Amino acid sequence: MASLRFPFLFSQPHKTPSSATSDAPSRSFSTVAVALASGGSALAATGAIIAITQSPKNPFLENAMNFLLSNFSPNKNHSSPLWGSVSLADNSAPVTESRAGMAFPSILKDTQRLLGIGLRKKAVFGLKNIDVYAYGVYADDVDVKKCLAEKHGRHSVSELQQKEELRNHLMENDIRMTVRLQIVYGRLSINSVRSAFEESVGSRLHKFGGYDNKELLQRFTSQFKDEIKLPRGSIIELSRDHDYILHTTIDGKEMGSIQSKLLCRSILDLYIGDESFDHKANEDVESNLASLLHK
Numbered sequence: 001m002a003s004l005r006f007p008f009l010f011s012q013p014h015k016t017p018s019s020a021t022s023d024a025p026s027r028s029f030s031t032v033a034v035a036l037a038s039g040g041s042a043l044a045a046t047g048a049i050i051a052i053t054q055s056p057k058n059p060f061l062e063n064a065m066n067f068l069l070s071n072f073s074p075n076k077n078h079s080s081p082l083w084g085s086v087s088l089a090d091n092s093a094p095v096t097e098s099r100a101g102m103a104f105p106s107i108l109k110d111t112q113r114l115l116g117i118g119l120r121k122k123a124v125f126g127l128k129n130i131d132v133y134a135y136g137v138y139a140d141d142v143d144v145k146k147c148l149a150e151k152h153g154r155h156s157v158s159e160l161q162q163k164e165e166l167r168n169h170l171m172e173n174d175i176r177m178t179v180r181l182q183i184v185y186g187r188l189s190i191n192s193v194r195s196a197f198e199e200s201v202g203s204r205l206h207k208f209g210g211y212d213n214k215e216l217l218q219r220f221t222s223q224f225k226d227e228i229k230l231p232r233g234s235i236i237e238l239s240r241d242h243d244y245i246l247h248t249t250i251d252g253k254e255m256g257s258i259q260s261k262l263l264c265r266s267i268l269d270l271y272i273g274d275e276s277f278d279h280k281a282n283e284d285v286e287s288n289l290a291s292l293l294h295k
Contacts, residue, residue, distance in 0.1 A: 095136075102134035102182045109239075112138040112178055115288045118271065118281030120181075122196075131184040133236075135278075137271055137285055140176035141292055147173040149293055166289050167282060171268040178239040179271050186232035193236075194224040204266030204273075216263055223248045223255040240264045 094103040097117045106114045116137045121129040148169055170177070198221050205213045228250060230236075239247045244261040247254060270277060272285050 097134040097136075100131050100134040100182075100184045102184060104134075104136040104180065104182070108138045108178055108180065109140075109176075111140050111142060112176065113141050113288075113292065114138055115292075116272065116281040116284030118276070118278030118284075119184075120277045132188060133181045133183045133185070135182070135271055135281070136180045137281060138178040138180065139170060139289070139292075141295075143173075143175040144170070144289065144292055147175050148289075152293055166286055167272050170285070170289065171265055171272065174242055174244060176239075176241055177268065178237055179267065181236040181238070183230050183232055183234040183236075188230050190224050190226060190228040190230055193230065194221050197221050197224070200270055201263075201266050204269050205262060208265050208269070209262050213262070216258075216260060219256075219258055220246075220248075220263060224250075225255075238267050240268070 092106070094105055095114060095117060096103045097119060099119050104114055104117055108114075114136050117134065118137075119134050120132045122132050123129050148166070151169070152166065198217065201220060202212070202214075202217050205217055230250075234251055237247075237249045239249070241247060241257075243259060244264045245257055245259045246264050246267065247257045249255060269275075272282055276282055
């Protein structure tokens with residue numbers, strides 16, 4: 001079996017250790033995963049299945065056994081990654097934001113690659129956080145190499161992964177990018193989205209522009225018209241084209257476009273800036289951007 005490589009890896013949310021009563025099944029499955037990853041033979045897969053069936057009855061273990069039987073038969077193609085990762089060699093494999101269960105295509109618009117995924121949460125009455133939408137950050141691989149390779153290409157991947165300025169250069173340069181929002185909260189109204197952008201984008205316009213650009217903000221938020229419905233699974237795409245043109249589409253329909261470097265910078269800062277909605281996405285972007293520059 002060919003070795004499994006993960007050039008684009010997405011960080012996973014930290015899981016609190018389970019109680020002692022659940023440790024044994026967890027260890028059994030970990031042993032199975034190691035055996036399959038290192039052995040790579042039908043014999044190893046068979047041994048793994050036996051190890052599972054000898055464990056106490058557990059729905060998780062039964063599901064794991066079914067997974068192994070369907071994915072590790074001798075005639076099965078094992079070229080695809082097992083976990084939530086993106087490989088430059090596999091353009092078709094989606095990546096799922098595990099907390100919200102939303103899957104993102106690894107490629108958009110033929111040349112834009114998924115660099116990171118995150119989750120936008122919102123506190124309700126200061127008591128409970130709800131998952132509003134999951135988001136994926138994409139960048140055109142040709143533009144990334146053209147704009148960033150000269151400055152950063154001489155560094156190793158490990159060195160680049162420690163350089164937070166990579167994200168800033170990604171946001172500042174004329175690189176085609178898309179932030180894809182996939183609605184999780186089924187009762188989200190377009191008015192709530194518009195109000196949230198008025199606050200968050202408005203503060204960024206002031207931060208990067210030095211003053212309250214109310215006209216520019218109104219041009220952007222007016223694209224989110226009252227008649228638009230946003231059921232769970234709806235998709236909003238905020239795409240930066242060359243010459244800093246921001247295109248807004250909702251479920252495939254273009255709502256408008258605005259040419260403004262300041263607006264593009266402010267939008268991207270929401271998702272991969274130092275005070276982004278989800279710092280896990282920042283880590284993903286830094287790591288995968290470094291790998292892309294050395295591809």
